Amino acid sequence: MAKREYSFYPGCSSQSKASSVNYLKSTQTICEELDIQLNEIPDWNCCSASIGYGGGGELPRISLSARNIALSQQAHGQQDIVATCAACWLATREAKERIEHDGEVRSGIDAALGEIGIKIEGEMPKTRHMVEVLIEDVGYEEMQSKVKKPLEGLKIAGYVGCQTNRPFGIDGESYENPKYLDKMIEIVGAEPVEKYEKKASCCGGALMFSEPEKSQALVKDIIEAAYDGGADMIVTPCPVCQMNVEVYQGHINKTYGTKFKIPVVYYSTLMAVAFGRNGKDAALDGQMIRATRLEEIAKK
Amino acid sequence: MSNPNQAMVEKYRSNFLKEVEANVEEGHWVKMCMQCGVCSGSCPLGPHWEHPPQEIFMMIRAGKREEVLGSSSMWMCTSCYNCIARCPRGLPITHIMHGLATYAKRLGLQPKTQPTAKFSQLFWSNLTKTGRVNELKLGLSLYFMNGFANGIKTALKMQDVGLGMYKTGRLNPLEILGGHSIKDTGGLQKMLKKAFEIEEAKIAEYKG
Ligand code: SF4
């Protein structure tokens, strides 16, 4: 029997051979270590993130999350829903709030779900970010107790980004200077970049696709600030941030004449390595810019 | 009523604020804005906004319908939630921006070449087809959204990213043949159809 059980909403980007499959892999690894069981929501669908509004209005968008919530209840009762993607977390949580507070939305959603014979029963389960589970349920101490290979000598910029911070925040921390990611860096034995100035600033999100030049300018500043702080790598809790900050470094270098080549990893990858797991379990093979320092530690 | 925009113009003659309150997601909040300007300094793409959020709210009250709905501004929103975290009046600014964008698009008033307007439609169409995002098809349709020649250029420019993703197991060329899907796509589409109908009916109701 696993110690902690949750209903799990993986999100599109973590499916096999999708852009953040490495996030899923490393998350599964740390869940094994921490005795967390994730029960996938059967037949879950995409939540339309924050960018679906060009095609779907309020009700169609909320209905997407409502379907996931109803299916979660059906299969896993009142288990909290856990998401690894910030946008999934946000969309599902916002859907719950809107359904609770707006009678018109509620009746619309009931009707839409009624079309497919499912419904929301009583109180909706909470939707939480994986990071919340780690910090609030598992706790820093227990996480630290699992560390077998401290990531000594590594300096890491904790890039929180927007949506894993605003509007809901993690563990009641401030929006302007959240500390949880720095604490997680410390726990695994590395050193966080102090006063990382771009910690909570935006990478452009989905506009990286539609407005690449404008968004890459934002990412340039995020990376520059990490280098300025002496970082060996950047860590993030969000698949969109991870991708945006990692994969366009070549383009940014071409545009700005910079020489960026900084690995961008998930907190789950850091933890998996520190917990003594191998490179594969930590999904180090998913890095486009290889995290060689982590690879070395994993091999030891 | 063949032209939805004309119908709205008639209906709300000279009261754009009412129109926004009735038809735009979270639009009833607009009148709560006290014009402090905090939100306007918060947008990551701030310099590219024709009218920052605070100005948009002022323009809505001043009845500048065409300028607001035809603006590219709302489409510059990155959903960063800076504004929501900071607004002293608690306005859900992010959602109002999305709501204005949705509404403008519904009436066909969005700037015709706005890339985010196109992309967000592509994203929606992509995910509602199978219930899950097909990143490869989404990427390809994105490259080609401005025509074929442009698409080839973008695709070439993006080659290194695609190849890197492929090599690290984060992109599957076979997705072109279908890719990820939920089982109950029929149900999903039925549900969405209903949700659209309800929303349309609500807008129609305010017409009368
Ligand atoms: S937020 Fe992104 S990953 Fe999550 S379900 Fe929506 S589109 Fe898919």
Ligand code: SF4
């Ligand atoms: S844009 Fe980046 S930083 Fe902003 S919400 Fe999205 S992923 Fe987070």
Ligand code: SF4
């Ligand atoms: S921060 Fe809030 S009150 Fe101030 S201008 Fe913006 S919307 Fe209005």
Ligand code: SF4
């Ligand atoms: S969420 Fe949108 S409107 Fe609000 S600060 Fe960010 S970009 Fe500006």
